[in-house]
Amino acid sequence: MNYYEIIFYVFAVLTVVSAGVVVFSRNIIYSAFALLFTFTGVAGIYVLLNADFIAITQLLIYVGGIMILLIFGVMLTTNVTNVEITTQTLKALPATIVVAIVSALLVSTMVSTKWAVKDPISVESTTINQIGELLLTKYLLPFEIASIVLLIAMMGAAFLARKN
């Protein structure tokens, strides 16, 4: 085992276990904080995949933005002083079976498929330059459209959330 593998397993376990906590925890606050660790774990995995910029973005947007938003959501919609913050699950058995089958299918497919893997070649230390270039050439249109999407999201959310 080299360092790479050790680091991989650390992040993998962090990601999956904390995601498990998110899903199975009975307390929604715990879930929310566990999600923080999941996102961090995913960011670590990105680093392992030579995606340094994405890892930073992940931390900034997910951990810094979406997480905060979700926690705000929890706070605003749940009476925190109340002991009953826990959220029960539904009649879970049929749902669990369905989800288990889907997951098993996916995992087995992922393992059994022969992906067209190419030998790794040496890569530049950072991908920021390339990403920047792509965003302003090949992905120019999606980039612009994304700005409209954000505008719409902002406007819609503001409309729904504000008092008249």
Added chain:
Amino acid sequence: MLTQQILDGLSKFYPETILSVTILVIVFVELFFKKKTRVSGWIAMAGLAAAMLFTFLQVNIPAQTIFFQMVAVDPFSYFFKVLLILSGFLIVLFTFLSDEIRSSEFKTQEYYALLIALTLGGFLMASSVNLLMMYLALELSSLSSYVLAGYFKKSNRSSEAALKYVIYGGVSSGLMLFGISLIYGICGSLDMFAISAYLSANPVNLITLLIAIFLMLAGFGYKISAVPFHFWTPDVYEGSPMPVTALLSVSSKAAGFAMLIRFFLVAFQNAGHPTITTEGLHQYITLPGLHWPEVIAVIAVATMTLGNVVAIWQDNLKRLLAYSSIAQAGYMLLAFVVVSPQGISAMLTYLAVYLFMNLGAFFAAILISNKYKTENIEEMKGIGYRSPLLCVSMAVFMLSLSGIPMTAGFIGKFYIFSALINNGYIWLAIIGLMNSVVSLYYYIKILKNMFLIRPQGDTGAVSFGAGYSVLLLALAIPTIVLGIFFGPLTKFAEYSVQIFGLK
């Protein structure tokens, strides 16, 4: 060079640019109007009109892709752009004339901006040839429709619809994105032409591809409300404001179909290089081992059957129309099973026809709820005697939806079924016909309540303003005229698919 390329793309992107600018203008202008106003509605109309104008200028533009193979400008997207603008126009008018929205105390600037955003999303859905672009466009149109569905913030029904819609849509698009990521893994690109080229040149694991297709179908199916991805439809349609429901049932569905058709035909039918037969028709060749037309056939049959049999049980007009629109999606998918220009053009014809009859049905429903304050079919007894024009138009739309001859709906179904029969799918045609018979039951049920039962209590005539009548006729007359003179429409549809997929 690069700049030249971008500028060139921009010159073929005027309609979309205009719509984006319209959104900004609406947001900006509304800052200066504190009171309720229709200004933003008029701006939206003007924007749509300008976009329409510039779309028309593209009529004979050679099929090509712009912005580094992100979107295509071709007759196929042209067809859908015209359709989307037309329905956008009508929805703005519906909004003007809907008491429901007029009586709401909210300002409406977001409403029109979102409506335009949805149309813009539809434009991009119809024209994108890159899966990322497609997903982005889908999200743009979905996000605006979530907010539109919940536009009555104070109403329980409206906000429930929004919640269901956003959860359902979020999960579906998540599934779709996962499917896209698998495709990316298999083919190494999100460009549809590259996918097609890769699949026809390299052996791939079909099971993985199949899983990817099913996951993506969740996204497509949710947009066009095909079984088993349709569950949100009735609930959201019932809860949303009526003009929004009409919008969802036509614009968003049409754009979903455009996306579905383009993706499957370009990516899986190596349409990058369609074979040209002696008659000058394109023949699509399915990848060996990939049975997606059968998948579509199963979905189509399930969709129309479920839509029709459940619609029988509905008493709420909006809910009934929701199930009816599910069933209609089934008929259209039926044409998609025939992977030939004939089938696709039949589908486009049906979509165009569906625009008029479904919007008409919704507009009639809006008027009924305006004047009679009811959405319940049982409470519509005898209103045919009180507002004849409205109810006769409703009858036209209902008969057209069920496919009675001499209406546009008949022509749509006729072309679909003849495409099926011509290509040997006789069983599918028979199932489709049987479904039409079932559907007749509930459409006629509405008419029975309107006309055959004498009104009780108040029997005075209820009339509408001239604007309402004109709009109603503007929808009813095409529904009849297209049932007789549909030559131009079918020619247009055939033209739209003929160079479809050529780079």
Added chain:
Amino acid sequence: MPNFQIGLTHFLVISSLLFGLGLFAVVTRRNAIMILMGIELILNAANINFIAFNKYGQLGVDGQVISIFVIILAAAEAVIALAIVLNIYNNFKTVNADEIDNLKE
């Protein structure tokens, strides 16, 4: 001796597990915000796929750019969804998805 060399499959398995867990949250948890968290997990799973395929398929940085867009969209969707959930809370005084079932049949 099994091969412990970290490869594409490892990353894909992680993403599949995240995907499954996300689905589970979506289908079984009552709280609407928990459902949103589930959706976020699904989107993250897809993102891991994009970046992993990108690295092991030698596909330049396209996958990374795609994942940026996915993150943007995730944020936009979360914003809208949370606004809707807040609105639901104002109207229903609950955010349990299974209690909000007036529209049915």
Added chain:
Amino acid sequence: MLISISLLILFLPLLSFLILIFFGKKLPRQGDWLGTAILIICLGLAFYVLLNTGASDKFNAIYNWIDLKDAPGFGPVKINLGILIDNLSAIMLVVVCLISAAAHLFSTKYMEGDAKYNRYYAYLGIFTFSMLGIVLTDNLLMMYIFWELVGLTSYLLIGFWYENPGPQYASKKAFIVNRIGDVGFFTGIMIVYVFTKSFTFSEIFAAIEAGQLTGGWLTAAGILIFCGAIGKSAQFPLHVWLPDAMEGPTPVSALIHAATMVAAGVYLVTRTFPMMSASALTFIAYIGLITAFISATIAITQNDIKKVLAYSTVSQLGFMIMALGVGAYTAGFFHLVTHAAFKACLFLGAGSVIYGMHHEQDIRNMGGLKKKMRITYLTFLMATMALSGVPLTSGFLSKDSILAGTMAFAGLTGGFNYIIPILAFLSAGMTAFYMFRLVFLTFHGEPKNKEKFDHVKESPLPMTIPLIVLSVLSFFVFFSYNPIDANIGWFAKYVPAVQTVVPEAQRFDFQKGTTEHIVNAESPASETHGENPAAVEENHSAFTEAVHHAHYPAMGLSLFVAGMGILLAFAFYKWKKFSADAVAEKIKPLYTFSLNKWYFDEFYEGVIVKGLLMLTQAFRWFDNKVVDGVVNGAAYVTERSSSGTGKFDNSFVDGLVNLIGSVVMFFGLIFRKIQTGRIQTYLAYVLFGIILFYFIFRTM
């Protein structure tokens, strides 16, 4: 240009309908002026079309409606819509517009104050539209569509006063009886289409000439298409609807039952004339003859002014059909045109009388109206003379040609066919008799109902103007400058006989051989023949020759019978030499037979309707006893084998239908229950669906 004008003529009445039905109530005078003005404009345009269409002109506009390329096992499926303007349609345009305009104008007074005034005018508009559609079309399919539209709109018009049971019943009867004929018509169209792969007349004729449809199928197609005419033109045995249809407003009777709807059948036969085989023509001739004779006998004894006219209409339609059947193509169409004018005049005159008498229709309560309704009387008398065949009238010309035609036909075919001219002359005599009887009873003698008589006034101008115009048109000069020979008039030149396209073996003897060189000269034949008047001269030479020979004897005879009829009418009702009642008493059985309209309605009621009921009874018995027995037996067994499975439904078919219905409903219920309203359940179903798809399709 002419095509555009004809389209204008076609769609203007539709426009009138749309405006009046939606906005009529808001217009001044409920928009009657609009409908009338539109029709008068149409009439002007129709004249323009007529004047610009030469005898051999054919203006044809074709619009490709449906093109389905090749259908497997059938060939190309292509359906064209088209407008055809030729001599026939040009004349019919004028006739229809003229009568319709007259009816519109007349109604402005006659229908004044009716509660549904605007709707009445709207209906007139759409009726005219559908009738013009029949006239202008160049193919059978469109003709069928407009045919049905005429049926529907006439249903609306006949049942216009649907509050009363009479019109309700009459409109239903008209509709249903017409449907019977239409079934045959449609079957005929389908036969033609299957063999010739076209609906367009010219293509059909070309295909028949090329031998694609021959033998029994050709005759069957001809007779079946003629079935449509039997229904619409009220031919025996489907003539029963027309007299009842008199329940509608009188101007409607003038429009529908004089010139348009009933003429549609004759027009249809005229249009399809070239494809009628000898057997089909014989069938047509005899149907026409029977109709003409029977209804003439009935008309003699009727006492309702409109009923007399109704039966006389049926009788005259019989004449036209008979004329076509014996091959006197020009004469039949000629009679259609002349009859339209004077019969419309008669109906409107009757309307005027009824209006004056405050809705009294029984001629036994009239009399003496001559003095009070001068104009109505004179116009009515003029039209009556035309209908009776008095010289110097248009009716004389056309009826004379028909009678000459029947004589020529009998002479050429011989044998039993001599019955045709014999009965035809007899009917012509009876026509003169009952028409003059009508005139005498209505306008002459002493008023029977003093009280009503005192209030009678001449009708106002909008009613008398149409009367005057139409009665003037009953003079011979409008059709031929020679009062005794129609053949030298413009009409005969304008509508020459057409060449048949049926195979030689299926023609009459006198049609054979005579035209061979023409057929050869014009190949490939793609148009109907008879474009070249010179060729037409030689066409039918045997028949034309015979008609020529029969002309003067026929004229003499017809003058004689008409004179006799009129004389008898004078003797009975004017000079009172005999008492009509006494004679009726003497021949009581015959009298009652005629009075009761040969018991047709009773026959239909008694035999067909009752028979059908009995048949259904029998089926029900069969159902109850036999099928139920079997089903119950099966049910018993089933019940035994699995207790409590419940009973089968009453009847097998019902059961099956209900079963399917319940299955649909049941699944609907199940699927409906799936819609729980819980979003997460939905999502679980979605996942389940994906798994299901995966397992179904991974094995493929």
